[in-house]
Amino acid sequence: MHPFLIGFGREGERMMHEELLPRDEAVQLIDAAGDLATDSDYALPDSATLLAAYRGLVEGRRINDQASALVRQGRLAVYPSSHGQEACQIGAALVLRDTDWLFPTYRDSVAVIARGVAPADAMVLLKGDWHSGYDVPLHRVAPQATPLATQLLHAVGFAYAAKRRGEDTVVLALCGDGATSEGDFHEAMNFAAVFHVPVVFFVQNNEFAISVPLSRQTAAPSLAHKAIGYGIPGRRVDGNDVAAVLAVLGEAVARARNDEGPTLVEAHTYRMQAHTNADDDTRYRQREEVQAWVARDPLTRLRAHLSQSGALTDDLERGIAEGAEEIASAMRAALNADSDLDPEDLFRFVTTERSPQLQEQWDLLRDEIERDQETHSAGGAR
Amino acid sequence: MHPFLIGFGREGERMMHEELLPRDEAVQLIDAAGDLATDSDYALPDSATLLAAYRGLVEGRRINDQASALVRQGRLAVYPSSHGQEACQIGAALVLRDTDWLFPTYRDSVAVIARGVAPADAMVLLKGDWHSGYDVPLHRVAPQATPLATQLLHAVGFAYAAKRRGEDTVVLALCGDGATSEGDFHEAMNFAAVFHVPVVFFVQNNEFAISVPLSRQTAAPSLAHKAIGYGIPGRRVDGNDVAAVLAVLGEAVARARNDEGPTLVEAHTYRMQAHTNADDDTRYRQREEVQAWVARDPLTRLRAHLSQSGALTDDLERGIAEGAEEIASAMRAALNADSDLDPEDLFRFVTTERSPQLQEQWDLLRDEIERDQETHSAGGAR
Amino acid sequence: MTITHDHDHVDVDAPESTVQTLSMAAALNLALADALTADESVLVFGEDVGVLGGVFRITDGLTAHFGEDRCFDTPLAESGIVGTAVGMAMNGLRPVVELQFDAFALPAFEQIVSHVAKLSNRTRGGVRMPLVIRIPFGGGIGGVEHHCDSSEAYYAHTPGLTVVSPATPQDAYSLLRAAIASPDPVVFLEPKKLYWSKGEVDTAVTVDIGSARIAREGTDVTLIAYGASVPLALHAAEAAAAEGRSIQVVDVRSLTPFDDEMVMTAVRSTGRAVVIAEAPGFASVASEIQARVFERCFEFLEAPVRRVTGFDTPYAPPKLEHWYLPDVDRILDAVDSLHWEDRP
């Protein structure tokens, strides 16, 4: 036997190596028109699941658009919208059990909310009140990560700890196409593979990293082709088809739960709006390109499919829309309320015990604030 | 057409994507016994080239063993030997033109010397005199890198600059199996691919990163399988067969020179000695494992082949051995000489102009040294 | 703007002197454009610096004007950006890279500390690193976490790096030109809060790296600041003037090398000093300046040197940042604490 095949490329594994590569075409179960696209590897989720997903999509869209409106009204500082990516957001949330964990980014507020976090709590960061606003262990949702790809490593470590305790927790970690270029992406994939931990990496390839198109990000056949370099399967899915997202992520989650190790799933989707409200996407992409993706909208195709199949009645549709409106109005109410912020919070959570240095600094600030209040109540200037 | 095939997976490219994957078996042209192993893709280098390579191997081995001896004698602080990996070292040096550049690591002193750097200059770092001891632009050899994988990015930037000026320079960047786990490896591969620069990444997979075996480093079918994730070809070669190394690296260098972009080449070899003299490899590997690799030694197989073919006469062999001895004795002479070091050098090269702060600090040190000398010449203590 | 220090001088050989009123952002943009024009080997790259023109628009129009091969986007990886810049600098180019925000420079930290800062020293000057790393730094813009840090201490502590930060559009222009012209690596910190502040810019004015600037004359106390803290110090000086105190303001502008001569002369002339900076105070550039002034002006000091800095906490969320950041009142409190009662 050839000496360099020891441990590698053994006959029985060769097939497996090919299975690590993604298929040439992304998995699609419902096409842009709402028609079924049968797939030999993946089955269509049942209609109850699709109806739940549809509700999620409608609510997600409403949340996205409400948040963007709140930015325009000055109630949120910034909002990176996932408008157009709701199938990925909802797919990621629905595919998990309650006991599973999600590691989201700034773009994934809809997924975070779909996991049960109150919209107003999810918006604490974006409102500017604090860096994160929800109960992480309660919701089993890590804080939304800003430094790109860093959270993927946290997900791996988290999954490692769960596996070590024999829990059947699966960890789903989200990132964007741009983030795959970061060193931490590579290290996370590799650690996950070597430690064989129950984690699913879900890349929402929305074609842009702020202004930088995918073609400037990678020369690879697809992002999912990176997986084989770590010895894990790579999969590609139509990210605007929630049925396909549920099927492909579902398979990956099942593998993880089954101790078969990590999977990399790439969803092809599109960021329909600017990176955030602070961005001007007319500088770097044609309106026609954006417009072309309207036809592939995740909501319309699922609505078409569910209406055709009779699963979505007018009544149901109305109920779902009302539910979404309620969420939006609760968001408005919560975010229009003024925040009640305590400056001492700056010093409260840095370490468990406050150091003498921090106490001294707080004393200084407290004193300033008190003098300020005195001056104000005395009506005078400094 | 399927929307997610735009730009990806086009019919004409599909074949190409498969070509990015390495073959299941590493390329071998001369087997461990010295017999020819014909290969459908790669031709055996001509016998003049092989003779030159053989001379390189013998000299490289001698340099490795001389340096290790000098460590034992306390003339070198440390030496990471490439004993056993000389085919990679010599292959890397010989495959380049004079105008090409090499980006080596601490392990690659033999390749550095084979590129024309005087052994004593290559040993300045290891002797402890300075951080690097050769004329970088003159030899077109970057300083030997210690922080793992960092130099791969330098190689990419360097190649970018060369390409921009329309030069036909090729840059060959070396690293080990362990280094492929670093984020910088990933970023370097990706930048090289996206910028389509003339760089060849040559991984000497010697099965260990200090004590950590390859199986703890990656779960991939091979390290060369990482290439497709960047859209570049990955190749595997028997790293103890200098003929194969020359052929496979030669192809990669030709691609680079031909503006066909970067290649990742993985050589399967083995670190025959401890990581450095400071390491104790009996703690983490069996003697039998090391012993098994003796039979695959790069020198013996080439000697066998060249003797069989008649290209290597006894005279030639003797000449080569004498040449190697001369190198070794020059090394001994140079390294046994005491270094003449100037403390002001600490301040000379930090920035081009010395800052007032550094001048002040040097004044302080100079004053100390002068007082020291006075005390010494006065024969007193402080 | 009046040029008050002899390190700032109009370069008589400069082809043309144009004076215009510009925002700091525009001054930086102009400096990049002029450098690209002046020197073929200069190139600008980073994340979103191409067609978008950078998230702060500092590179606006450069790609359109100079072409894709002079100003371009890279894959999203900061170590990659700096690491490839190192290779380019080794091979005859003068890369000017943008790292999008302070905290997003951190992935490049190994490349910066282990290579950018040390390659010249490693090779005994055989390989120089003419490379500029531009980083928008500091807060005061209501940015969320990771977008408002001040990380100058990490760079200033690292031997081999030159670290500068402008406080005026003029210095933004002149210092950036000087940084790009430098044979050594420069970390160029751009105070985000001042991007939109305006001032006159004379493109013929050159500034020497390593030189501080007297931003305001005064006789009672010396405020020592850099970046966004300079206008703050000037405001404090204004307010104190109303209370009858004459306050001098020194704009450090070059953190390393540090202009000991100007700073110490200034403090000796007043006998009192306060150092101001946004970054957390512990083991910071502010503590360095405070320690230097103490040690070198000990005999001249009427009172301990004070510092007004950010707290030793992570940067505050937007709605709390006004409590976090040094402000005029805090500076005046520090000034008030300088033992005035002891004065003869």
Add this chain to the structure above:
Amino acid sequence: MTITHDHDHVDVDAPESTVQTLSMAAALNLALADALTADESVLVFGEDVGVLGGVFRITDGLTAHFGEDRCFDTPLAESGIVGTAVGMAMNGLRPVVELQFDAFALPAFEQIVSHVAKLSNRTRGGVRMPLVIRIPFGGGIGGVEHHCDSSEAYYAHTPGLTVVSPATPQDAYSLLRAAIASPDPVVFLEPKKLYWSKGEVDTAVTVDIGSARIAREGTDVTLIAYGASVPLALHAAEAAAAEGRSIQVVDVRSLTPFDDEMVMTAVRSTGRAVVIAEAPGFASVASEIQARVFERCFEFLEAPVRRVTGFDTPYAPPKLEHWYLPDVDRILDAVDSLHWEDRP
């Protein structure tokens, strides 16, 4: 060894008190072993810490004794090591990671600064980070480039991190136990040069993080040091004693939080101080200590506080490091400069 400060105390509840003479390396090894025994959730990982036992043998025997799942090797990637440790700490474990040398901790810098240091604050204490990052630090061992740096300033400047460094085997043991027990992230800096220095270790002695230690009593000058500079300061004190000067030595040992109380009390008692550290001086922990002492002891100082540090150059190559490193003579020179002639 005598325990001189009340932050060091014998824990009466501790199961057994054993006193033995150990090298610092062995003391650290024992601390890891005892922590692994005491707490199921502790685990040790990094590069070569498994069967090899670490390049300095600090983890020697742990894998053999506790098994692969308590002490193990990772792929070679420092950001990966720290990043996965963050996730483990979020999920109930207490990771103790080793980064092989100072300079090889730098690839993990983003994870350390942007997450390790800030996760507790980000989540309002909802997620704590009980994580220890061990880094062999400093020089004096003849190591080649990248192997001898002192990077404590980077960590000490970063809010949210606790940074400690032992100078004795006892503190190595007790501080490492305290670090592992801490609910907060601790950067644990191990002075390489002292790994083989020996001393008595009582495993029942606990040390509070945040507490300094009087390493030697004295009345004329206070030397303030940490890590490998502590024995150096003690040697200097010894030498000065021969010349009739009584020198006090404070071992800071906890860089953040900093024991202002003990340090200031010490300096006030002598009126003179010198700070000693190996790292480059600019914007360093030494400048912080110098500035603090100046500001807080101003009225008590007979002379300016001096510092003796590494130069603001990259760390020297092995054969020049004796010029680079602070030594007894340089400390005594600094002591000599403390205005003795002015003394009443």
